[in-house]
Amino acid sequence: xxxxxxxxxxxxxxxxxxxxxxxxxxxxxxxxxxxxxxxxxxxxxxxxxxxxxxxxxxxxxxxxxxxxxxxxxxxxxxxxxx
Numbered sequence: 001x002x003x004x005x006x007x008x009x010x011x012x013x014x015x016x017x018x019x020x021x022x023x024x025x026x027x028x029x030x031x032x033x034x035x036x037x038x039x040x041x042x043x044x045x046x047x048x049x050x051x052x053x054x055x056x057x058x059x060x061x062x063x064x065x066x067x068x069x070x071x072x073x074x075x076x077x078x079x080x081x082x
Contacts, residue, residue: 060068
């Protein structure tokens with residue numbers, strides 16, 4: 001029993017060390033001009049005005065709607081029979 005606990009602890013430590021060693025640091029928050037621009041949009045026009053500039057004005061296609069509706073039936077089948 002003690003060997004399993006020690007092995008699990010060692011595995012967790014190794015996974016944490018590997019994650020800390022091989023993962024790059026995210027630097028998305030360094031751009032201050034984008035943050036100021038987003039704040040400017042929200043204060044001047046409100047959230048509704050900022051979202052109105054969306055490039056996707058067509059909405060979902062019929063294929064996308066069909067896939068969305070079909071996924072509901074597939075999820076039901078998976079939960080019921082698996």
